[in-house]
Amino acid sequence: MSVNIVGEIRFCPHCGRPVEQRDVSGRARPYCPACGVTFFADPKLAVAVVIEQDGKVVLQRRSIDPGLGAWTFPSGYVDRGEPPEVAAVREVQEEVGLTVRLTRLIGLYAEPGDIVVLAVYAGEVVDGDLTCGEESDAVGLFSPDDLPPLAFPHDAEIIAAWRAGSSAPPSPDRAPSRR
Incomplete structure (x- = not known):
């Protein structure tokens, strides 16, 4: 698919002709007059996991941008066709070397204009040793009351939501729901 710098579709991926902007449901969307196809830009889904271990939260200090040098939860993108829960467990393993069991969905986070939607889970350690990923x-491990500088504006909100729900953990056999 041909896109410009801001991610707008300029040419139809089906026939290669230039697209036009067309009002669809109150929004300007790329439209191919030759094919009659309207294109909808999909958001990118990312996952993060708040992991409690010994009363502390597992964090990693980022060695890449965005958030270079600041701390955040193990997180990453969901691959196409991958269930978010599977991606969350995979990302924790890749990023901090732990195998976790997800205990609940903390929430979904998105900002106007941002193409990423973040699904955040709570998790508990099943196996592994805390190590740095790529x-x-x-x-x-950090006390929730004494966290280092956090990488993203929503990280503090995520900690607050996690703490608000942590007093009543779900039963061990309950898996997060998918919608």
């Missing part, structure tokens, strides 16, 4: 230069 996108971090340090990992650690």
